[in-house]
Amino acid sequence: MHFTLRQLQVFLATAKLENITRAAESLAMSQSAASSALKELETQYDIQLFDRAGKRLKLNELGRVLRPKAEALLAQAQEMDVALTQHRQPGTLKVGATLTIGNYLAVGLMAKYMENEPSAKVELEVANTQRIVDQVLHFELDLGLIEGELTHSDLEVVEWMNDDLVIFTSPNHPSASDQPLTDEQLSKLPWIVRETGSGTRQGFERAMHGLLSDIDVVLELQHTEAIKRAVEAGLGVGCLSEITLRDAFSRKDLIQLHAPHRSWSRKFYWILHKNKYRSAGVERWLEICTHYASQYNANLGQRP
The missing domain is CATH 3.40.190.10 (Periplasmic binding protein-like II)
Incomplete structure (x- = not known):
């Protein structure tokens, strides 16, 4: 294996921010170190991952293909790091929810999740359906809970409630x-x-x-x-x-x-990127959502 996890971090940060200086800042690196890491990654495999237009770097076709693979690999590496250093305590879980779900259901789900995982952290983004979908597609969220119906070739969309x-x-x-x-x-x-x-x-x-x-x-x-x-x-x-x-x-x-x-x-739905690695935290969150939905749907069916 010729690449390093640091090179993948630089690649993904640059893909997200489209600027090597801002990517370096997000990783607490110098610009020269970030540039070198990206250049070494491309040189080692004789490839180009970005189209360069001035200071802006846009993923090319190869970069877009490799991005989800790099995201999945880094997610697994981060989970391994947590497992080694914190005895398999889940790391930070980034959840997106649309307004109805975020304001009326998500806090209860977070409480249940943190009750089962006392050391866990949950970051909740509340926005409309289109915003949550965009963030899941760009790997800015681990998963989304949405109200709107959609189909997308890169998303797993599952009926929830x-x-x-x-x-x-x-x-x-x-x-x-x-x-x-x-x-x-x-x-x-x-x-x-x-x-x-x-x-x-x-x-x-x-x-x-x-x-x-x-x-x-x-x-x-x-x-x-x-x-x-x-x-x-x-x-x-x-x-x-x-x-x-x-x-x-x-x-x-x-x-x-x-x-x-x-x-x-x-229906309410939960969505995941098909290439997103399902960490222990994601799996546990989905278990809690499924249990909550089964109880809620049963109560809904009993109403007069």
Whole structure:
């Protein structure tokens, strides 16, 4: 074996940052040392991994092919290092979650994970579906928990949990007395919805198929709580996950509207890069997610 793990670290940092100076800084190396490591890697195998345009380095076709292999190899090396120095205690786990999952489910999952792995660390990134997918694709996250449906040749996408979207409004809004809602009534409501790129928006548009050209979207907001506050203020009607609305319904700050002739059910998913090495921490996290989902889905099926 002619390459070193340090050379692979430089290669991956440069692939991510597209600049050798910033790559060196991220690895606490001098620029000359990082440049030498990358040059030696390419020279040893008589290859070129980047297309150079000034100070910017862009992965070429060979670099893109080798990147996931290098990511997997370094992940295994890091796990070996943890196993040797900390008796197989898992290292830092980087998890991405979309807003509904991140704000309402992920903290409980983190607590369970850290209860089982007291020395473990979890970094949680909360963003919309498109952002989480991009970060998993670029190996910036170990795994993602998302609301939106997708297919991608580089991703493993697995159904995780059942969820229901709910239409809701203020008790004082004129629509509060209209039950159930017809398509004509749905098309005339002032809607307050999540932004394009979010899983909740995708689910809403699927449920409203055939009416999208007629509906009136008065506000697009990036945060669940902002939508709830706007609806409470009487600005319109919203559509969010039932998980996010339980407390507001119990307090009667908001009320549910019904359109049973349309499908509001959807799935949550977890995603992994197909070339991502599954560390002990990733496997343990997925076990916890699977157990949680089985309990939640069973309880969902028992609701009246």
